[in-house]
Amino acid sequence: xxxxxxxxxxxxxxxxxxxxxxxxxxxxxxxxxxxxxxxxxxxxxxxxxxxxxxxxxxxxxxxxxxxxxxxxxxxxxxxxxxxxxxxxxxxxxxxxxxxxxxxxxxxxxxxxxxxxxxxxxxxxxxxxxxxxxxxxxxxxxxxxxxxxxxxxxxxxxxxxxxxxxxxxxxxxxxxxxxxxxxxxxxxxxxxxxxxxxxxxxxxxxxxxxxxxxxxxxxxxxxxxxxxxxxxxxxxxxxxxxxxxxxxxxxxxxxxxxxxxxxxxxxxxxxxxxxxxxxxxxxxxxxxxxxxxxxxxxxxxxxxxxxxxxxxxxxxxxxxxxxxxxxxxxxxxxxxxxxxxxxxxxxxxxxxxxxxxxxxxxxxxxxxxxxxxxxxxxxxxxxxxxxxxxxxxxxxxxx
Numbered sequence: 104x105x106x107x108x109x110x111x112x113x114x115x116x117x118x119x120x121x122x123x124x125x126x127x128x129x130x131x132x133x134x135x136x137x138x139x140x141x142x143x144x145x146x147x148x149x150x151x152x153x154x155x156x157x158x159x160x161x162x163x164x165x166x167x168x169x170x171x172x173x174x175x176x177x178x179x180x181x182x183x184x185x186x187x188x189x190x191x192x193x194x195x196x197x198x199x200x201x202x203x204x205x206x207x208x209x210x211x212x213x214x215x216x217x218x219x220x221x222x223x224x225x226x227x228x229x230x231x232x233x234x235x236x237x238x239x240x241x242x243x244x245x246x247x248x249x250x251x252x253x254x255x256x257x258x259x260x261x262x263x264x265x266x267x268x269x270x271x272x273x274x275x276x277x278x279x280x281x282x283x284x285x286x287x288x289x290x291x292x293x294x295x296x297x298x299x300x301x302x303x304x305x306x307x308x309x310x311x312x313x314x315x316x317x318x319x320x321x322x323x324x325x326x327x328x329x330x331x332x333x334x335x336x337x338x339x340x341x342x343x344x345x346x347x348x349x350x351x352x353x354x355x356x357x358x359x360x361x362x363x364x365x366x367x368x369x370x371x372x373x374x375x376x377x378x379x380x381x382x383x384x385x386x387x388x389x390x391x392x393x394x395x396x397x398x399x400x401x402x403x404x405x406x407x408x409x410x411x412x413x414x415x416x417x418x419x420x421x422x423x424x425x426x427x428x429x430x431x432x433x434x435x436x437x438x439x440x441x442x443x444x445x446x447x448x449x450x451x452x453x454x455x456x457x458x459x460x461x462x463x464x465x466x467x468x469x470x471x472x473x474x475x476x477x478x479x480x481x482x483x484x485x486x487x488x489x490x491x492x493x494x495x496x497x498x499x500x501x
Contacts, residue, residue: 104252104253104254104255105251105252105253105254105255106254106255106256106257107137107254107255107256107257108135108242108256108257108258109135109136109137109225109256109257109258109259110131110134110135110136110258110259110260110416110419111123111124111127111134111135111136111137111258111259111260111261111262111412111415111416111419112136112137112139112243112245112256112258112260112261112262113127113136113137113138113139113224113261113262113264113408113412114139114140114232114245114261114262114263114264114265114270114271115138115139115140115263115264115265115266115269115387115389116138116139116140116142116144116212116216116219116226116228116264117140117148117208117212117264117266117387117388117404118158118211118212118215118387118401118404118405118408119264119386119387119388119389119392119401119404119405119407119408120138120140120262120264120265120386120387120408121138121212121215121216121218121219121408122161122165122215122404122405122408122409122412123262123264123386123408123409123411123412124136124138124219124222124224124226124412125165125167125215125218125219125222125224126165126408126409126412126413127224127412127413127415127416128219128222128223128224129165129166129222130412130413130416130417131416131419131420132223134416134419134420135225136223136224136225137224137225137226137227137256137258138216138219138224138225138226138227139227139230139232139245139247139256140216140226140227140228140229140230140265141228141229141230141231141232141265142228142229143228143229144212144213144216144228145209145210145212145213146209146212146213147207147208147209147363147365148208148209148212149208149288149289149290149365149366149367150208150290150326150367150401151288151290151316151318151326151328151398151399152205152206152207152208152211152290152318152320152326153177153203153205153302153316153318153326153399153401153481154171154203154204154205154206154211154401154402155194155197155203155399155401155402155481155482156194156195156196156197156198156200156201156202156203156402156481156482157197157401157402157403157405157406157481157482157483158203158204158401158402158405159171159197159198159200159202159203159204160197160198160199160200160402161402161405161406161409163198163199163200164198164409165218165409167215167218170211170214170215170218171204171206174204174206174321175204175205175319175320175321175322176202176203176204177194177202177203177204177205177301177302177318177319178193178194178201178202178203179191179192179193179194179301179302180192180193180194180301180302180303180304180477180480180481181300181301181302181303181304182303182304182306182463182466182473182476182477182480183303183304183305183306183307183463184306184459184460184462184463184464185306185307185308185311185456185459185460186308186456186460186463188460188463188464188467189463190463190466190467190473190476191301191473192466192470192473192474192476192477193474193477194302194477194481194482195474195477195478195481195482195483195484197402197482197483203302203481205302205318205319205320205325205326206320207292207320207326227247227249227254229249229250230247230248230249230250230254231247231248231249232245232246232247232265232270232271232274233246233247233248233253234246234274235261235271235274235275235383242257242258242259242382243257243258243259243260243261243381243382243383244256244257244258245258245261258382259382259415259419259424259427260382260383260384260415260418260419260424260427260428261382261383261384262383262384262386262408262411262412262415263383263384263385263386263389263390264386264387264388264389264404264408265389266387266388266389267279267367267368267369267370267388267389268368269385269388269389271383271385271389272376272385272389272390275380275383277376277377277380277385278376279370280370280371280374280376280391281374282332282333282334282337283332283333283334283373283374284370284371284373284374284391284395285332285333285334285368285369285370285371286330286331286332286333286368286369286371286393286395286398287330287331287333287336287343287366287367287368287369288328288329288330288331288343288366288367288368288369288398289328289329289343289344289346289347289364289365289366289367290326290327290328290364290365290367291326291327291328291347291361291362291363291364291365292320292324292325292326292327292361292362292363293324293325293327293351293356293360293361293362294323294324294325295323295356296323297322297323298319298321298322298323298324298325299317299319299325300319301319302316302317302318302319302481303316303317303318304316304397304480305317305350305354306453306456306459307350307353307354308456309349309350309353310329310346310349310350310353311454311455311456311459312331312332312335312454313329313330313331313335313336313346313350314329314330314331314453315327315328315329315347315350315354316328316329316330317354317356327347327350327351327356327361328347329343329346329347329350330369330398331346333368335454343366344364347361347364369388369393369398369400370388370391370393371391371393371394371395371447372391372392372393372394372395372403372439372443373395373443373444373447374391375390375391375392375435375436375440375443376390376391377432378390378407378428378431378432378435379428379429379431379432382424382425382427382428383428384411384415384427384428384431386404386407386408386411387400387403387404387405387407387408388400388404390404390407390435392404392407392435392439394442394443394446394480395443395446395447395450396446396447396449396450396453396479396480397446397479397480397481399480399481403439406438407435410431410434410435411428411431414427414428414429414430414431415427415428439483441485442479442483442484442485445479445484445485445486446479446480449476449479462476
């Protein structure tokens with residue numbers, strides 16, 4: 104068996120893991136960072152492919168903005184109510200970015216992981232995690248199986264960014280989210296001459312309690328899909344492909360022959376598990392960091408990966424490596440909990456057709472409601488208060 108030692112091991116090469124590796128290398132280039140992923144890159148990743156302003160801000164933080172340079176920017180978002188009424192508003196600013204992009208994950212993830220490799224991280228793909236030993240004290244030993252056979256890695260700190268069905272989370276004994284805090288979704292790609300105008304969320308009466316999306320990629324193509332709570336999905340009769348077909352039909356794009364449809368699971372941040380387990384921290388989908396309203400997770404995962412990596416390298420440098428992620432859990436909850444809870448409340452309301460119609464009518468009269476709704480979907484807003492609801496009830500009549 105091959106034996107390897109490193110300062111920081113990142114399990115998972117997606118956006119959260121790659122961002123962690125880049126941040127670690129930029130903060131402490133003298134420390135050794137290893138990234139482990141079970142797949143070979145580039146690889147497809149079922150997702151809506153939306154990169155909101157939060158992702159753009161994190162790319163700027165990592166000096167990696169060239170990854171989206173030259174792509175078609177998305178600056179506005181459309182919300183369509185069950186009645187067909189719609190509102191359009193600007194994307195929120197996070198940092199200096201008030202724009203987003205839609206980039207297929209096969210391309211985005213590969214580019215970001217390549218950036219981690221260029222920064223000096225040792226990237227091992229096609230390597231499957233087998234065991235995590237002694238996460239509470241001493242070095243963490245991770246056993247994996249790679250293209251060249253079994254390997255044992257001794258790490259001072261481990262960041263688990265290995266997805267919704269995280270092997271690290273399972274091996275630590277941390278239960279996955281139950282169906283009340285999990286979503287299921289299906290995505291596909293369509294093309295048409297002239298393309299699509301705005302990033303859009305559709306709360307169609309025919310779909311509720313599911314919702315659909317159309318995210319334009321370029322001048323012709325778009326990522327389209329449907330998301331629904333897992334618990335609600337079990338109580339209705341349609342399959343995910345059926346829901347997607349119903350959405351495309353009701354949106355007038357059923358004749359576009361959707362390609363590469365794939366289903367996937369989303370652990371919602373309406374329940375975030377304990378994130379720190381000795382020398383191991385969970386980030387991204389592994390830590391259930393997905394907006395329960397929109398299904399967006401990349402921005403939160405990248406933010407968490409960057410913060411966890413910076414804390415880990417500071418601790419290792421200072422010789423305080425017994426607690427490399429001290430207060431990371433507290434930091435994440437203080438930063439995002441209120442946003443996630445407001446987003447969860449907004450989703451529960453939007454799943455009722457009359458309330459969704461009411462909200463869009465109110466937003467057409469009061470632009471601040473559009474801004475607040477978009478902040479909950481793709482920003483970091485927390486505006487869904489009882490005062491906001493009272494104002495919505497006043498302005499949504501008629």
